[in-house]
Amino acid sequence: EIRTTVEYLVQLLEKDEFKQNTIDTAWLDGLIREKSVSVDVAPHAVVSSAVLYRAYNYFQERTEYFVEMLQKGQINLQGLALLNTFTTELVYQDIKYKFVVQRTSPDSFKLTINGKTIDSKVRRQPDGSLIANFGGETRTVFGQEEPLGLRMVLDGITVLVPTVYDPSELRSDVTGKIVRYLQEDGQAVSAGQPFVEVEAMKMIMPLKATEAGQVTHNLSPGSIISAGDLLATLKLQDPSKVKKILPFSGELDIKAEAPQMDEEEDSASQLLGLVLDGFQHDTDRLVSQLTSSLKDLEGASATVSALLRQYVAVESVFAGQPLDNVMTALITDNKDDLIKVVNLAMAHQELTGRNKLVLALLRVVGTFSTKFGGEMPQELIDVLEQVAALEGRQYGQVSVSASQILEDLKVPPFEVRKQELRQMLLDSADDREALAQSPSLSAGVDLLTALFSDEDLSVRAAALEVYVRRVYRANKIMSMDTKEDEKGNLVVSWQFQFEDTPPEESPIRYGYMVVVPTVGDLTSDNYKAYLQQFIGQLGAQEAYDEPVNVFHLGCLESEPIDDATESSLIQASEGALQSCKAQLTEANVRIVNLLVPQAPKNPKYFTFVSGVGD
Numbered sequence: 288e289i290r291t292t293v294e295y296l297v298q299l300l301e302k303d304e305f306k307q308n309t310i311d312t313a314w315l316d317g318l319i320r321e322k323s324v325s326v327d328v329a330p331h332a333v334v335s336s337a338v339l340y341r342a343y344n345y346f347q348e349r350t351e352y353f354v355e356m357l358q359k360g361q362i363n364l365q366g367l368a369l370l371n372t373f374t375t376e377l378v379y380q381d382i383k384y385k386f387v388v389q390r391t392s393p394d395s396f397k398l399t400i401n402g403k404t405i406d407s408k409v410r411r412q413p414d415g416s417l418i419a420n421f422g423g424e425t426r427t428v429f430g431q432e433e434p435l436g437l438r439m440v441l442d443g444i445t446v447l448v449p450t451v452y453d454p455s456e457l458r459s460d461v462t463g464k465i466v467r468y469l470q471e472d473g474q475a476v477s478a479g480q481p482f483v484e485v486e487a488m489k490m491i492m493p494l495k496a497t498e499a500g501q502v503t504h505n506l507s508p509g510s511i512i513s514a515g516d517l518l519a520t521l522k523l524q525d526p527s528k529v530k531k532i533l534p535f536s537g538e539l540d541i542k543a544e545a546p547q548m549d550e551e552e553d554s555a556s557q558l559l560g561l562v563l564d565g566f567q568h569d570t571d572r573l574v575s576q577l578t579s580s581l582k583d584l585e586g587a588s589a590t591v592s593a594l595l596r597q598y599v600a601v602e603s604v605f606a607g608q609p610l611d612n613v614m615t616a617l618i619t620d621n622k623d624d625l626i627k628v629v630n631l632a633m634a635h636q637e638l639t640g641r642n643k644l645v646l647a648l649l650r651v652v653g654t655f656s657t658k659f660g661g662e663m664p665q666e667l668i669d670v671l672e673q674v675a676a677l678e679g680r681q682y683g684q685v686s687v688s689a690s691q692i693l694e695d696l697k698v699p700p701f702e703v704r705k706q707e708l709r710q711m712l713l714d715s716a717d718d719r720e721a722l723a724q725s726p727s728l729s730a731g732v733d734l735l736t737a738l739f740s741d742e743d744l745s746v747r748a749a750a751l752e753v754y755v756r757r758v759y760r761a762n763k764i765m766s767m768d769t770k771e772d773e774k775g776n777l778v779v780s781w782q783f784q785f786e787d788t789p790p791e792e793s794p795i796r797y798g799y800m801v802v803v804p805t806v807g808d809l810t811s812d813n814y815k816a817y818l819q820q821f822i823g824q825l826g827a828q829e830a831y832d833e834p835v836n837v838f839h840l841g842c843l844e845s846e847p848i849d850d851a852t853e854s855s856l857i858q859a860s861e862g863a864l865q866s867c868k869a870q871l872t873e874a875n876v877r878i879v880n881l882l883v884p885q886a887p888k889n890p891k892y893f894t895f896v897s898g899v900g901d
Contacts, residue, residue, distance in 0.1 A: 328441055328442075328444050328446055329540065330379060330380055330382075331539045331540045331541055332422075332426070332441070332541070333379060333439070333441060333446050333448065334377065334379050334384050334448075334539070335398065335405065335407075335421060335422070335539065335541055336419060336426060336428050336439060336441050337377055337379070337430075337437055337439060337448045338375060338377065338384075338386045338388060338398055339396060339398070339407055339409055339417070339419050339421070339428070340417060340419075340428055340430040340437065340439065341373075341375055341377075341437070342373045342375070342388040342390075342396055342398075343396075343409050343411070343417060344430075345373050345375075346370065346371075346373065346390055349366075349369075349370050350370065350626070350629060353367060353370070353629045354625045354626055354629060357618050357625045357628055357629070358625060360618070362611055362614035362615055362618065364614075364629075364632055367629075367632055367633055367636050368636045368637070370390075370629075370633055371389060371390040371565065371566060371567060371633070372387070372388070372389055372390075372567075373387075373388040373389075373390075374386070374387050374388070375388065377437075377448055378448075378449065378451045378452075378532055379448050379449075381531075381532055381533065382532070382533055382534075382535050383532050383533065383534045383535060384400060384535045385400065385534070385535070386398055386399065386400050387399045387400075389567045390566060390567075391406075391561065391566050391567060391568060392561050392566055394408060394409050394410055395407065395408050395409075396408075396409060397567070398421075400535070400539060401535070401536065401537070401538060403538050403539060405421055405422065405539065405541055406421065407419060407420060407421035408420045408421075412427075415429070416428060416429045417429075417430070421541065422541040422542040423542045426441060426442055427440075427441075427442055427443075428440070428441055433514065433515060434450070434458070434513060434514055434515015434516060435447065435449060435450060435458075435460070435514060435515045436448050436449035436450045450515070451532065454497055454498045454521070454523065455498075455500070455520055455521045455522070455523055456517055456520055456521075457482060457483075457494070457496060457497070457502070457517070457518050457519040457520065457521060458515055458516060458517055458518060459485065459494065459512045459513070459514055459515065459516045459518055460494075460514055460515075461485060461487040461492070461494075461512075461514060462487065462512065462513045462514055463485045463486050463487030463488070463511075463512060464485065464486045464487075464509065464510065464511055464512065465483060465484075465485055465506055465507070465508050465509060465510045465512060465518070466483075466484040466485060466486050466491060466508060467483070467484055467508050468482065468483050468502075468504055468508065468519070469481050469482055469483060469484065469493070470482060470502050472502070472503060472504045473501060473502070473503065474501070474502060475499070475500070475501055475502070475524075476496045476499065476500065476501075476502045476521070477496065477499050478496060478497065478498050478499045479495050479496065480495060480496055481493030481494065481495050481496075482494065482495065482496045482502055482518075482519060483518055483519065485512065494518070496521065498521060498523055498524070498525070499523070499524040499525065500521035500522050500523040500524045501521065501522040501524075502519050502520075502521055503519060503520045503521075503522070504518075504519050505517050505518055505519050505520060506518060554580075555573045555574075555576040555577040555580060556577055556590050556593070556594065558573050559573050559574070559577060559594055559644060560593075560594060560597060562640065562641065562644050563594060563597045563598050563601070563634065563641055563644065564597075564630070564633075564634050565630075565633040565634035565635075565636065565637040565641075567640075570640065570643060570644050570647065571647070574644070574647045574648070574651065577590070577651070578651055578654075581651075581658075583659060584655060584659035584660070584661050584663075584664070585664065587651075587655060587659065588655070588663070588664040588666065588667040589664075589666070591648055591651060591652055591667065592664075592666045592667045592670050594644075594648055595645065595648060595667075595670040595671070595673075595674060596670050596673075598641060598644075598645050598674070599670060599673045599674060599677075601631055601634045601635055601641075602635070602638070602677055602682065603673065603677070604617070604631060604635075605635050606677045606678050606679050606682060607677075607678035607679055614628070614632070617631065617632075638681060642681070642682075642684065642685055645674070645685045646684060646685055646688055649674075649685065649688040649689060649692060650688075652667065652671070652692055653692055653695070656695075656700075656887075657887060657888070663696055668693070668696065671689045671692055671693055672689075672693065674686065674689040675689040675690040675693060701737075701886065701887035704734055705734060705737050705738065708734050708735065708738065709738055709741065709746055711727075711728075712738070712746055712749040712750060712753065713745075713746065713749075715749075715753075716745075716749070719749060719752050719753050719756060720756055720764075722753055723753050723756030723757040723760055724756075724757075724760055728753070728757060732754070732757050732758075733889040733890055735750045735751075735753060735754040735757070736750075736754065736841065736882060736884050736886075736890045737884065737886045737887075738750035739751060739777065739802050739841060739843055739884075740843040740844070744771070747777055748769045748770075748777065751769055751777055751779050751800070751802065752767060752769050752779060755767070755779055755781060755798065755800060755839075759781075759783055759798070761786060762783040762784065762785055762786055763783060763784045763785075763786050764781055764782070764783045765781075765782045765783060765784065765795065766781060766782045767779065767780070767781040767782075768780050768781070772801070772820065776801055776802055776803055776804075777801075777802040778799070778800065778801050778802075778820070779798075779799075779800045780797070780798065780799050780800075780821075780824045781797070781798045782795055782796065782797055782798075783795075783796050783798060784796065794829065794831055794835050795828070795829070796835045796836055796837065797821075797824065797825055797828060797835075797836045797837075797875075798836065798837045798838075798839070799817075799820070799821040799824060799836075799837075799838050799839065799874075800838075800839035800840070800841065801817045801820070801839070801840055801841070802840075802841040802842070802843060803840065803841070803842055803843070804842070804843050804844065805842055805843065805844050805845065806842050806844075806845045806846075806856065806883060808842070809840060809842070809859070809860065809863065809881070810863065811862070811863040811866040811867065814840075814863045814864065814866075814867045814870075815866075815867050815870055817838075817840065818838065818867055818870035818871065818873075818874050818876075819870065821836075821838060821874050821876075822870065822873055822874050825874065825875070828875065831875070833877070834871075834872075834875045834876055834877035834897045835875060835877055836874060836875045836876050836877060837876065837877065837878045837879075837880065838871075838874065838876045838878070838879045838880070839879075839880045839881075839882065840879070840880070840881050840882070841881075841882040841883075841884075842882065842883050842884060843884065844884065845883045845884055845885065847885060848883065848885060848891055853891070856883070856893070857893060860881055860893060860895065861895065864879060864895055871897070876897060877896065877897045878894060878895070878896055878897070879894070879895040880892065880893070880894050880895075881893040881894075881895075
């Protein structure tokens with residue numbers, strides 16, 4: 288069947304017989320019979336275009352369906368979560384293709400088959416055609432679903448993606464009326480034998496059985512029929528005649544190029560906005576891209592604030608209220624624009640993924656003070672307060688995270704707090720133990736480590752002493768000595784007992800702490816040297832059945848530690864301690880603690896216990 292003749296006529300004009308003017312109707316009938324004139328389209332382009340056509344129409348129809356449900360007052364939108372996901376199978380040239388389609392924006396789609404993904408963009412034209420952009424090319428697609436399959440005009444070329452052919456089904460390929468069946472119901476029919484006569488275009492024509500078998504009538508004489516209607520079924524004489532359709536197992540021959548978009552549309556913030564609208568994207572990758580693109584506090588605050596406001600605009604409608612009540616109110620308030628209600632409900636349905644994004648954005652906000660400094664803009668504070676105020680268990684994590692950021696904003700800047708603590712140390716020269724026990728120090732104990740590198744030796748020594756007294760405040764410290772060793776490293780040694788154990792039953796324990804310049808100084812040789820210093824401090828300590836002493840190492844400077852460097856540091860420390868096993872045993876050490884500064888953030892602490900991991 289020829290629906291669009293242009294491409295067919297072009298092929299005819301190129302035939303030698305036409306050029307030599309030796310043509311007649313028999314020549315044309317022969318070409319049609321032998322199908323020697325055809326216009327080919329790349330199969331994978333046909334398949335991808337067909338999937339996009341069906342996916343686009345599916346999403347449009349589902350949206351219209353939900354709007355219709357709302358118009359009828361039905362507020363239970365079950366299935367709305369599937370509005371952006373579509374699974375389809377189609378057969379083309381005896382190959383079955385199974386696609387999963389995700390809608391990534393109102394007019395963008397991600398096609399996935401056999402692990403390969405194709406990004407596409409589709410726009411409907413006023414004439415009803417679709418402009419599809421995928422694989423680095425733009426194609427014009429007209430489509431029409433027919434009983435025999437999906438008929439498309441793809442860039443001016445007509446192609447048919449047929450409905451899966453079943454040889455046991457005898458279907459009409461014309462529109463007309465059944466005149467009579469040529470066999471009785473249940474009678475045998477041979478392959479190629481006429482089984483029914485139909486009237487079409489004022490002519491009586493027979494339709495033939497495609498295979499041999501036992502025929503069963505599905506309609507009665509006089510029935511009006513259309514192309515694709517099922518006229519009869521066959522109980523096949525030879526079931527092996529069924530044509531095998533193989534599943535597609537390779538990769539589509541389509542370039543994995545993203546569709547052409549405006550630069551603004553392709554930005555990370557734009558795509559994250561689509562996630563907040565309820566569409567699917569790689570959130571982790573986009574947040575990473577967004578973080579890298581933030582160059583100053585004002586711009587970063589504006590970008591993140593806009594995204595958080597978009598989240599709040601949806602969830603403030605649903606938070607703290609029964610869903611049915613919310614939907615009823617939305618329908619009443621938007622009866623002339625129910626698509627808005629569908630979009631709000633669709634976004635809310637994706638709350639889990641949207642919460643994940645908001646938590647990631649809040650973590651980014653938590654780095655602003657360190658990365659940019661300065662005072663947090665009011666617009667960001669305002670939207671953080673709105674996020675923190677959301678009511679409901681489903682908002683627990685985001686609400687707590689936003690509240691924590693707001694609390695942190697109330698804390699004075701790092702340098703201000705450090706100078707205040709420095710002054711407290713200078714003012715408490717006569718009673719460091721009282722300062723260590725003071726509740727006012729609870730928020731500053733980690734800040735003490737930032738003063739280990741103060742230019743004033745008395746401040747450094749005071750910070751180290753108060754730090755140890757604070758860490759061991761639950762114990763009875765019997766003596767303490769702070770000094771510099773021959774390398775200029777600050778050292779503190781002390782003796783202590785457990786407070787909750789009678790003195791006669793509690794062993795006298797020894798503690799020793801050395802503060803070295805950098806993490807690079809934590810070598811096996813230095814560990815051994817510092818442990819030897821500790822051993823020299825022990826004197827004639829009583830022998831006990833198990834190790835009772837503690838050994839601390841601190842650093843003045845360190846690069847920021849991430850998961851990878853933390854793992855390497857732990858591994859290196861374990862190796863160094865393993866090489867010092869003899870010294871640790873001689874020093875009767877039960878616990879080794881490593882302190883690594885991360886100013887202005889809190890330091891990292893690593894504890895290694897005797898007998899664990901030996």
